[in-house]
Amino acid sequence: MMSSPILTSDPTLVNIGTHSLALYSHGPEPKTTNGPVILFISGIASSSLNWAAAVRLLPLSLRSYTYDRSGYRNSETSPLTPTAENIALELSQLIEKAPIANPIILVGHSWAGVIICEFLATTGNSHRIAGIVLVDANHETALQVLQVNDPVMWSVFEGVDFFTGTGIQAEHKLTQDEWDAFTRDQATEKSQLTGEKEEEQYETSFTTLQEKQLSKRQPLAGNKPVFVIGSLRSRDWGGLYKAGVERGNGTKEQRAHAREMIETADGKSERLMKKHLKLSTRSKLVWARESGHFIQLTQPDVVVEGVEWILKELGTSAL
Template sequence: MSSPDPTLVNIGTHSLALYAHGPEPSSSQDPVVLFVCGIASSSLVWAAVRRLLPALLRSYTYDRSGCGNSEASPLTPTAENIALELSLLIEKAPIKNPLIIVGHSWAGVLVREFIARTGNGAQIAGLVFVDANQETSLQVLNVLDENLAAMSAGVDWLSAQGLRAEHRLTPQEWDAFLRDEATEKFKVQADREEDEYEASFPTLRSKQLGKRQPPVLGDKPVYVIGGMRSRDWSGLYRAGVERGNGTEEQRKCAREMISSADEKSKGLMEGHLKLSTKGKLVFARESGHFVQLTQPDLVVDGVNWVLDEIQTSS
């Protein structure tokens, strides 16, 4: 499935590329899906999920500032600024239907910043978190750990994590995804986002979204999918050992992190449920972090569950 031509939406400072998939909604009350990528990730990562969505469901992807067909932003890509630009994109496009927002990885932080900015308005119909970060993620499960970094230095992470072999994209979708992430424009913006990554967590933590009572989203449905981080880290560890990476102490520390990763991740995923009184948590037992690539059907299940809950409550 190829992406449609983008609509360039002027958000005041620059233009963002928005892609509409599927037919126009029959009613202004029909929910639509909006996909939000993790850090340094192409919007084409959602291709398999989009392909498997119900045929009559409208969905949107977009290129963040500086990526794909979008222009660079004059703003630093902090999570707060990315959430601001997302809210402006929705306003200026305009997308008026209620949104089921699907976010992966760092998009958990971005979506939570979007909620902090916009509140529990009619625009949000429900959420699907795909192995997504929240404000305490780095405190509990530090993906920036220097021992993990030492073990994975120089490793082809797509192969080590099994993504080259296990992804469910078509050959054309996979090639397009790799080409997009290989462009110099993408790499420059990825570096800029990565510079802002660590600081985004304490910034979000200060807003205490998960501690608000009643929950910030009321009874709007929140579906949470957890991946098996131990799968990814074990693959990176094995590939690192083959390269001779790491001291014995670094290897020991990495093994200890791997052994506790899934239990710690479970606690983090449960934290997303505190945003609403209506939630469901499932685990992608055959996937690592990129569930949308290896088990896209589970993400579609999440969207369908949210749709069913919306319909039931109405």
């Protein structure tokens, strides 16, 4: 059975001191404060709507939450610059102020990997966390290893619609209403302006995290279970490359460079995902082999698998 969908959930506005964040509840109120609940954290330039399929596929008895970061959808704009440090601080304040008494399993995608590490390293609320699911999450060394913003490669991809070129448009597992809501929100001026502000802070957030030298403090999550999901980044880039070449993009040299990036992407990604395993003495890595970066859109069942593995490790069942 499945949990209550995102599109029917009304937000609770949680005042975190400086402004309010929109929190959405899915599934029944927990009967006790012992069992874990789920909190989904989106990647860069994305609201809570990208988790719609994963939330819907969760066991019906499980309580989960999504939220909009500052500046997205129903959340107010923050007075703080949207660095990963500040977003982690606001996440901590949300957890402190929200009506959530239960231990929390964090589920984070992409840039949320950096945000979650900042949360664990610098906030006072890490004791509230029961486990973590990392969905193709960014490691602090990702930009040095995978070079996702390589300008030569992206010159070959220029003008290609991302969701069409990567195959997400055809392969996503959202309902039509969920997809329409997600893409409509992505196109709003509010979301685009907030996304641009986050993107300005994206690269420096990795440097800031590295300067904390967390590798010397591992396992940062202790023995709390961590489930890591990796993707085949080559699927995304390969689709964008094919569409870009069809448009006539790129010189011979630029195309050769892009092909080399694509051919080496999965090996580099694998090394990065394995580094996440050091977060805990209890960790597991699986691969979503039919997905590119947006696993929650194309293989949301693997995200649910991660949640269920965490529950099993904690000796809890939502089934």
